[in-house]
Amino acid sequence: KIGADQLADSFHRSFNLPVTILRPFNTYGPRQSARAVIPTIMAQALAGRRDIRVGSTHTTRDFTYVKDTVEGFLRVAEVPEAIGHVLNLGVGREISVGDLVRRIGSVLGMELSIVSEDQRKRPAASEVERLCSDNSRARAVLGWAPRFSLDEGLALTAEWLRRNLGAYKDSIYNL
Helix, strand or coil: CHHHHHHHHHHHHHHCCCCCEEEECCEECCCCCCCCHHHHHHHHHHCCCCEEEECCCCCEECCEEHHHHHHHHHHHHHCHHHCCCEEEECCCCCEEHHHHHHHHHHHHCCCCEEEECHHHCCCHHHCCCECCCCCHHHHHHHCCCCCCCHHHHHHHHHHHHHHCHHHCCCCCCCC
């Protein structure tokens, strides 16, 4: 990702190509791949499981609801002053996977427990322990700010997932 950012930036600087680098942070919502952590947790819970199987529980992520991410992409197309900038599209708050399981349980009205499985953990050298955006430049340049709280986004995601649970395999680890 860094290499692609640098290549795009070099074309902007060298050839005056109108480039803006957008970095969406952990976009989630309806239709998300079963490989991602939120649909993995929700599919298990909505299928009736109360022992939720995940990998590492201490890693943190900054989750951004898909409509907020889309709004950021649309804004960048409308704001010529964005050209040449690197902009983070994230909420600016991190949550651990363990706390996320509890939060999803709360949104779903379920008591969930966590089972950390080694097979679901990423190799130590490839794991990013913390991801949290600084969205101040996106706010300043685009006038963009996330509108959906984590709980609102999770509720909307759960509503969609309930209607489409058959598309998710809650009993396997999706690679």
